[in-house]
Amino acid sequence: MNTNRQWLLSKRPHGMVGEENFEYVETPIPEPAEGEVLVRNLFLSFDPTQRGWMEDRESYLPPVQLGEPMRAGSIGQVTQTNHPDYQVGDMVQTTGGWQDFVTVAPGQGIMGLNKIPPQIPPDMMLSVLGVTGLTAYFGLLDLGEPKAGETVLVSGAAGATGSVAGQIARIKGCRVVGIAGGPEKCAWLTEQAKFDAVIDYKNENVDEAIARTCPDKVDVFFDNVGGGILEAALNHINMRARVVLCGGISAYNATEPVPGPVNLMNLVIMRARMEGFIVIDYMHKAEQAITDLLGWIQSGELIYQVDVQEGFENIPATLQRLFTGQNLGKQLLKIADPS
Amino acid sequence: MNTNRQWLLSKRPHGMVGEENFEYVETPIPEPAEGEVLVRNLFLSFDPTQRGWMEDRESYLPPVQLGEPMRAGSIGQVTQTNHPDYQVGDMVQTTGGWQDFVTVAPGQGIMGLNKIPPQIPPDMMLSVLGVTGLTAYFGLLDLGEPKAGETVLVSGAAGATGSVAGQIARIKGCRVVGIAGGPEKCAWLTEQAKFDAVIDYKNENVDEAIARTCPDKVDVFFDNVGGGILEAALNHINMRARVVLCGGISAYNATEPVPGPVNLMNLVIMRARMEGFIVIDYMHKAEQAITDLLGWIQSGELIYQVDVQEGFENIPATLQRLFTGQNLGKQLLKIADPS
Numbered sequence: 001m002n003t004n005r006q007w008l009l010s011k012r013p014h015g016m017v018g019e020e021n022f023e024y025v026e027t028p029i030p031e032p033a034e035g036e037v038l039v040r041n042l043f044l045s046f047d048p049t050q051r052g053w054m055e056d057r058e059s060y061l062p063p064v065q066l067g068e069p070m071r072a073g074s075i076g077q078v079t080q081t082n083h084p085d086y087q088v089g090d091m092v093q094t095t096g097g098w099q100d101f102v103t104v105a106p107g108q109g110i111m112g113l114n115k116i117p118p119q120i121p122p123d124m125m126l127s128v129l130g131v132t133g134l135t136a137y138f139g140l141l142d143l144g145e146p147k148a149g150e151t152v153l154v155s156g157a158a159g160a161t162g163s164v165a166g167q168i169a170r171i172k173g174c175r176v177v178g179i180a181g182g183p184e185k186c187a188w189l190t191e192q193a194k195f196d197a198v199i200d201y202k203n204e205n206v207d208e209a210i211a212r213t214c215p216d217k218v219d220v221f222f223d224n225v226g227g228g229i230l231e232a233a234l235n236h237i238n239m240r241a242r243v244v245l246c247g248g249i250s251a252y253n254a255t256e257p258v259p260g261p262v263n264l265m266n267l268v269i270m271r272a273r274m275e276g277f278i279v280i281d282y283m284h285k286a287e288q289a290i291t292d293l294l295g296w297i298q299s300g301e302l303i304y305q306v307d308v309q310e311g312f313e314n315i316p317a318t319l320q321r322l323f324t325g326q327n328l329g330k331q332l333l334k335i336a337d338p339s
Numbered sequence: 340m341n342t343n344r345q346w347l348l349s350k351r352p353h354g355m356v357g358e359e360n361f362e363y364v365e366t367p368i369p370e371p372a373e374g375e376v377l378v379r380n381l382f383l384s385f386d387p388t389q390r391g392w393m394e395d396r397e398s399y400l401p402p403v404q405l406g407e408p409m410r411a412g413s414i415g416q417v418t419q420t421n422h423p424d425y426q427v428g429d430m431v432q433t434t435g436g437w438q439d440f441v442t443v444a445p446g447q448g449i450m451g452l453n454k455i456p457p458q459i460p461p462d463m464m465l466s467v468l469g470v471t472g473l474t475a476y477f478g479l480l481d482l483g484e485p486k487a488g489e490t491v492l493v494s495g496a497a498g499a500t501g502s503v504a505g506q507i508a509r510i511k512g513c514r515v516v517g518i519a520g521g522p523e524k525c526a527w528l529t530e531q532a533k534f535d536a537v538i539d540y541k542n543e544n545v546d547e548a549i550a551r552t553c554p555d556k557v558d559v560f561f562d563n564v565g566g567g568i569l570e571a572a573l574n575h576i577n578m579r580a581r582v583v584l585c586g587g588i589s590a591y592n593a594t595e596p597v598p599g600p601v602n603l604m605n606l607v608i609m610r611a612r613m614e615g616f617i618v619i620d621y622m623h624k625a626e627q628a629i630t631d632l633l634g635w636i637q638s639g640e641l642i643y644q645v646d647v648q649e650g651f652e653n654i655p656a657t658l659q660r661l662f663t664g665q666n667l668g669k670q671l672l673k674i675a676d677p678s
Contacts, residue, residue: 060608226603248604260599264565268584268615269399276607 004029006069007098007315013054015255016323019316021054022070022098031080032103037113038080039104041096042338043308044315045073045126046331047160048224048322051252060278061110069097070315073111073131075122076102077338091116091338093125098315100335110280120294122338127160127330128297128304129290131279135246136164136222137289138282141172143244143275144220148173151214153233156224157195158185160304160330161246164293165222166195167302174220177213179206179229181325188328192303207232217241225250231261243267243274253323305329343368345408346437346654352393354594355662358655360393361409361437370419371442376452377419378443380435381677382647383654384412384465385670386499387563387661390591399617400449408436409654412450412470414461415441416677430455430677432464437654439674449619459633461677466499466669467636467643468629470618474585475503475561476628477621480511482583482614483559487512490553492572495563497524499643499669500585502532503632504561506641509533513559516552518545518568520664527667531642546571556580564589570600582606582613592662644668 003026010023032038053064053071064071074096078086083105086092093116095109096102106113116125127133139161146152152169156162157178166189170176178189179199189195197213199206210218210232217238223230226248237243251258267274282289296302307327309318312335321327342365349362371377392403392410403410413435417425422444425431432455434448435441445452455464466472478500485491491508495501496517505528509515517528518538528534536552538545549557549571556577562569565587576582590597606613621628635641646666648657651674660666 230603231599245603245607247607251604257601259601260570260603262596262598264569264584264599264613265587265590265615267613268586268617271614271616271620273612273614274603274606275610275612276604277610278607281610 002029003027004099004101005312006100008067009054009064009070010066012056012066013051013253016253016320017051017054018320022316024313029101030103032082034082036103036105037078037083037086037092039076039092039094039096039102039113040079040336041074041076041100041102042334042336043075043122043126044096044098044333044335045130046319046322046333047073047131048247048249048252050319051323060280069099071095071097073126074102075116075126086113086115089339091118091122093130100312123306123308123330123332124297124304126332127306128164128302129293132160132330133164133293133304134282134286134289135279136161136168137293138279138285139244139246139277140165140168140220140222142282143277144169144222144242146172146174146220149175150219151175151177151216151238152220152222153177153179153210153214153218154222155179155229155233156247156249157189157198158328159224162222162224163189163193163329164302164304165246167193167296169220169222170194170196171296171301177210179225185328188305201229207235210236220244222246223248227251227258231263234261234263234266237266237270237272239270239272241270241272243272245274245276249323307331309333341368342366343438343440344651345439347406348393348403348409349405351395351405352390352592355592355659356390356393357659361655363652368440369442371421373421375442375444376417376422376425376431378415378431378433378435378441378452379418379675380413380415380439380441381673381675382414382461382465383435383437383672383674384469385658385661385672386412386470387586387588387591389658390662399619408438410434410436412465413441414455414465425452425454428678430457430461432469439651462645462647462669462671463636463643465671466645467503467641468632471499471669472503472632472643473621473625473628474618475500475507476632477618477624478583478585478616479504479507479559479561481621482616483508483561483581485511485513485559488514489558490514490516490555490577491559491561492516492518492549492553492557493561493563494518494568494572495586495588496528496534496537497667498563501561501563502528502668503641503643504585505534506532506635508559508561509535510635510640514555516549518564524667527644540568546574549575559583561585562587566590566597570602573600573602573605576605576609576611578609578611580609580611582611584613584615588662646670648672
C-alpha cells in the first residue's frame with residue numbers, strides 16, 4: 001500500500017447524512033514531522049455525535065471543514081516514528097479520521113495519542129473502555145447520582161453508551177429499565193445485559209410502558225434520544241429526579257428544528273434537574289473509570305457488544321447505520337489487521 | 340358585616356382564566372373550632388402558580404376542588420381565637436383564600452398561621468418578604484449559584500419574583516439583564532431596580548437583544564416565562580450555565596400543549612443545567628432569607644413594587660392581570676383595612 005485512502009467531508013448534510021456528503025480520494029502517505037508518528041488506522045469508531053461535527057456551527061468542537069478527512073476516533077498501529085516514546089508496532093488510540101494513515105504527536109487532537117495495553121483488544125478499547133463507555137460511566141455516576149433502590153430509565157439502551165449506563169446502574173443496585181427499538185435489541189437487554197425491564201419504542205406506547213415498568217417513577221433518566229422519548233420520560237419523573245442529557249439522536253438528521261418537550265414544567269413540579277455534559281471534560285479521570293469498567297467486565301457483571309463492519313468503501317454507510325438503528329452495540333469498522 | 344363573601348372555583352379553566360371560572364356566594368361566618376382562630380383577610384396574594392392549582396392534575400399541591408373557595412395566600416387579622424398563642428388583633432399570614440373569613444390552626448394549610456412582626460407592613464410581608472421574594476432568594480442563590488462577575492439574565496424581570504432575583508444577583512456582584520414587556524416596566528428596571536440592561540420583549544427581537552446585552556453570554560438564566568423566551572436564552576448560555584426554572588407563565592393559559600425549546604441540546608454542548616424548584620421546600624430556611632432581604636431593603640439596595648387593587652368584586656379580574664402583564668410588581672388586592 002502506497003497511497004492514503006481518505007473520505008473527505010465534501011458537502012454539509014441537510015437531513016440524513018449519506019455517502020453524498022463525502023468524497024473518496026487517494027493521496028500520498030504523509031511523512032511524520034519531528035516529534036510525530038505515522039499511524040495506520042485499523043479500526044474506526046462511529047458515534048452519533050459525529051453527525052454534529054459535520055454542521056457549520058459553534059459546538060464543543062470546531063466543525064470538520066469541507067475538504068478535510070471526516071473526523072473519527074480510531075485505533076491504529078505506529079508504522080513510522082519520530083518520537084522516542086513510540087515504537088513501530090505500538091497499538092495506539094487517536095483521532096485518526098476516515099483515512100488509512102494519520103500523522104500525530106502526543107497531546108494532539110481530541111484523544112491525543114494513547115498507547116493501548118497489549119492485553120486489551122482494540123474493539124474493547126474503542127467501545128466499553130473508550131469514549132462511549134466513559135460517557136456512560138461519567139454521565140450516569142457524576143450527573144445521574146444513582147442510589148441503590150432507585151429506578152434508572154435509559155433510552156438508546158441497546159446502544160454503546162446506553163447499554164453500559166444501564167448496566168452500571170444495575171451494578172450500583174438500581175432497578176434498570178431500557179428503551180430500545182425492536183425485539184432483538186430488547187431481548188439482548190433483558191437476557192444478556194440483565195436489565196430489569198425493557199420498552200420497545202417501535203412496538204409500544206412509550207408513555208404507557210414507562211408507567212407500567214416504572215411503578216415507583218423514574219429517579220434517573222439517562223437520555224440518548226430526546227424528542228418524544230424525553231417528553232414521555234418527563235411525564236414519569238420522581239421527586240428530585242436527574243435527567244442526564246447525553247444526546248438527542250432523534251433530531252440529529254432532522255431538516256427542521258424539532259420542538260422540545262411540552263412538559264418541561266414537570267421539572268419544576270418535581271424539583272428535578274436536567275443536565276448536559278461532554279465526556280471530554282472527564283478525560284483526566286479516565287484511568288479510574290477504565291479500572292472500574294475493566295473490573296466489571298472481568299467479573300462478568302458488565303457485558304458489551306460491538307458491531308464491526310468491514311471495508312474502507314463502506315465507511316459512509318456505516319455512519320448511517322447509527323441513525324437507522326441498524327447497529328446493535330458499538331459501531332466500528334475494521335480497515336485492516338494489525339501487522 | 341355578618342356574612343362571609345367567597346369566590347368559589349366553579350368551572351375549571353380552558354385557556355385564559357376569567358370570572359366565568361368562579362362563583363360569588365355569601366355564606367355564614369364560620370366558627371373556629373378548639374385550637375383554631377378566625378382570621379379576617381385584609382390582603383390577598385396573586386401568583387401565576389395559582390393558575391395551575393385550578394387544573395385537575397397531579398402537581399406539587401392538590402388541585403382546588405370545584406365548589407371550594409379559590410386558594411390564595413393572605414394577610415389578615417385574628418378576630419376570634421380559640422388558641423392561647425393568638426390574640427384578637429394579631430396580624431397573621433396564612434392561606435386564607437378568596438373569602439373574607441377563614442378558620443385556621445397553626446401548622447394548617449400551605450403557609451401555616453404566622454404572626455407578622457408589627458413593624459412590617461402587610462404589603463411588604465406578602466411580596467418581597469413573602470413567597471415571591473423567597474422564591475427569588477432560594478431559586479437564584481440555591482439553584483443559580485451566581486458568582487461575582489457573572490451575567491445573570493432574568494425573564495419576567497419586572498414581576499414580583501424576577502425583580503427581586505435580579506436585584507439579589509446585582510447585590511452579589513453580577514451583571515444583571517432583565518426581560519420585561521413594555522417601556523414602563525423596562526424603565527423601572529434600569530432606573531429604579533438598577534438592572535444593568537433590559538430587553539423589551541414586546542418591542543425587540545429577544546434573541547438578538549440577549550446577544551447584544553450579554554456579550555459574555557449568560558451564566559445564570561432565571562426563567563419565569565418559558566416558551567420562546569427560554570429558547571432564546573438557551574441560544575446564549577455560557578459554559579456550565581445554570582437555568583433556574585421558576586415558572587413558565589407563557590403557557591399557563593394555553594389551550595394546547597406548548598412545545599418546548601428546539602435547542603435543549605445546547606445544555607449538552609455547554610455542559611449546562613436546567614433545574615426546577617418549589618419554594619415550599621425551603622420554608623424551614625425562610626428566617627435567614629427574610630433577615631437578608633430585610634437588610635437589603637433597609638440599606639436601600641433592594642426595592643420592591645406592589646400593585647394593590649381593591650374591591651372584593653374585582654378578585655377574579657385581578658388574577659387575570661398577571662397573565663395580561665398589567666401588573667407592575669407584586670399583585671395584591673386589599674379587601675379591608677386592619678381594625
